[in-house]
Amino acid sequence: MAKLDSKIPKGPLADKWTNYKAYQNLVNPANKRKIDVIVIGTGLAGGAAAASLGELGFNVKVFCIQDSPRRAHSIAAQGGINAAKNYPNDGDSVYRLFYDTVKGGDYRSREANVYRLAEVSNNIIDQCVAQGVPFAREYGGLLDNRSFGGALVSRTFYARGQTGQQLLLGAYSALSKEINKGSVKLYTRREMMDIVMVDGRARGVIVRNIVSGKLEKHAAHAVLLATGGYGNVFFLSTNAMNSNGSAAWRAYKRGAFFANPCFVQIHPTCIPVHGDFQSKLTLMSESLRNDGRIWVPAKKEDAEKIRKGELKPTQIAEEDRDYYLERRYPAFGNLAPRDISSRAAKERCDAGFGVGNTGLAVYLDFADAINRLGKNVIEARYGNLFQMYEKIVDENPYETPMMIYPAIHYTMGGLWVDYELQSTIPGLFVGGEANFSDHGANRLGASALMQGLSDGYFVLPYTMQNYLADQINVPHFKTDLPEFEQTEKEVQERIDKLLSIKGEKTVDSIHKKLGLIMWDFVGMARTKENLEKAIKEIIELRKEFWKNVKVPGSKDGMNTELEKAIRLADYLELGELMAKDALERNESCGGHFREEFQTEDGEAMRNDKDYSFVSAWEYAGGDNKSKLHKEALKFEFIEVKTRNYKTA
Ligand SMILES: Cc1cc2nc3c(=O)[nH]c(=O)nc-3n(C[C@H](O)[C@H](O)[C@H](O)COP(=O)(O)OP(=O)(O)OC[C@H]3O[C@@H](n4cnc5c(N)ncnc54)[C@H](O)[C@@H]3O)c2cc1C
Secondary structure, three states: OOOOOOOOOOOOHHHHHHHHHHHOOOOOHHHHOOOEEEEEOOOHHHHHHHHHHHHHOOEEEEEOOOOOHHHOHHHHOOOOEEOOOOOOOOOOOHHHHHHHHHHHOOOOOOHHHHHHHHHHHHHHHHHHHHHOOOOOEOOOOOEOOEOOOOOOOOOEEOOOOOHHHHHHHHHHHHHHHHHHHOOEEEEOOEEEEEEEEEOOEEEEEEEEEOOOOOEEEEEOOEEEEOOOOOHHHHOOOOOOOOOOOHHHHHHHHOOOOEEOOOOEEEEEEEOOOOOOOOOOOOEOOHHHHHOOEEEEEOOHHHHHHHHHOOOOHHHOOHHHEEOHHHHHOOOOHHHOOHHHHHHHHHHHHHHHHOOOOOOOOEEEEOHHHHHHHOHHHHHHHHHHHHHHHHHHHOOOOOOOOEEEEEEEEEEOOEEOOOOOOEOOOOOEEEOHHHEOOOOOOOOOOOOHHHHHHHHHHHHHHHHHHHHHHHHOOOOOOOOOOHHHHHHHHHHHHHHHHHHHHOOOEOHHHHHHHHHHHHHHHOOOOEOHHHHHHHHHHHHHHHHHHHHHEOOOOOOOOOOHHHHHHHHHHHHHHHHHHHHHHHHHOOOOEOOEOEOOOEOOOOOEOOOHHHHOEEEEEEEOOOOOOEEEEEEEOOOOOOOOOOOOOOOO
16 A cells, blocks of 8 residues: 555645746756656647657657657547636636536546646647647637537637547657757667566566567666557447557556556447448547437337438427436536437437447437528538548438447556646556546546646646656666666567467457457446446457467568557457456445446435545566555545536
């Protein structure tokens, strides 16, 4: 337990971060040049951190899987980024953003971290505007805002449906400047395979050059992981195909605790699954819920006719439609948070009111908004999303409602970090979606970009410096230490083992099976019985993988099947920990819904007395053994209540 010191600074909530910065240790410019930092990941969190650390004067090496930092998964983010600027003058404030985020996360996040996030949110917008990020503007030239779920104000800054892309281009330009200056060295097409520990601290990494297949050793005074989320455990998700949980899992196996692994986000507005051969799901941004209304037929017989293709949604009269979010949550309506909206969709579909040929879809309808505002306005706001929908589904969403269904989207869980974003391994920091983050049991829309950039531009450059200040007398690390040799050897053995199995099952076929187990038993609705079943089935599947997987090709040169197999080996362990964590948490909160713990009208029932903690799992060796530690959550500045989105 002693290991779990969250290092929350003392003092009033609003002063904690200012005080931290005032008293932290700094490294003078001449000494910064003597210090090496490794950053894994070039998404918004890693790209922003590497650029900022380079600008401060540290020697930075940054690594990514893609052929360019610009292709990190962050580029996919569509809808927007939150900040408490209160430009629309609709009552927003730093406190309100903090409050909404803690409430949205169902009171399972750390107050001090969330307050800091809300506090620096405004700096992010200034920073990005200075970089030239083309945020949408109103007619008068001021930055425009739209609304996202779980808030009664409009605080989301956006660049059409390409906010992540534009923000990433901003971070990339800052990074490129440092690469050009020589303070940052970029390594693309590299996959981190393990962390190298020297005397109990993170001192380097082993990476695989995925083009040549060669292993490389890199040393540094500190390592930052900004490697994104692990949603692809579920096989089908809205994440990029290269998103994976391996870097975090490797760190876990070296001693970093894994926090709240069962907290995953299921996004309500994705294009429904359409077949067995699909390998990816597509998100329709939450921003669409600003103007789109969600409904299903109010009569089962209408839903059935729609499923059979005998009736079209446009033929259903207004009074025969059930706008179930507006009905159940009048105050927030179609902008109810994601966990609640997803469960409400599932409830309607399970009750027989779902549409589409599978019955696993609901409508997102823009007819009202088009009548009220005109097609041009809707096109200007969401044109690229509508085009994307039409390309995939072959239906025109200006004329007929979109069909959507919940899908795996984001992982609130991740490596446990303290207030400084340092893991339980000294010298190993974690930023962005890879850490267990500020979102508790459910993330509000447009808050991931905010957190990634907050970590990268405004938190890590300070907190890592605080750690590095006592490293100035430690000379540059060399990779000829025995620890590097040993770790590289272990990585090589793992790769050789995978290639030697030469079984009959493809990597994808096993991953699909894992995905189904996860979706059915560790997905939107969980029960004790099903979680136990999931653990059993995952253990069996893991055995099958190590006995019968077929990884063609060799370790030399490019081998995408090998890359996938390496990641799947980790998912087969992480999936089990997720189920174990869900089984351990005998309550419903946010995205973690245990059917045994719900109110009469199907809302999540938290148990604050016994479960107001962050679960932090320590690897305990062997075949996925683990030990649970608990970080108690204290709420001093917010009153803990049952979440309510029915009234304001
Ligand atoms: C479709 C979609 C839309 C979204 N829209 C929004 C939105 O509108 N607003 C919002 O706030 N959030 C949104 N999100 C969530 C948000 O995009 C992500 O949470 C966020 O971008 C994650 O950023 P990151 O920097 O933490 O990681 P990522 O962007 O995932 O970057 C991870 C980086 O790590 C590298 N990496 C990973 N593993 C390794 C390894 N082993 N070795 C070397 N490198 C590695 C990758 O190459 C990459 O460079 C959306 C998510 C999706 C899926």
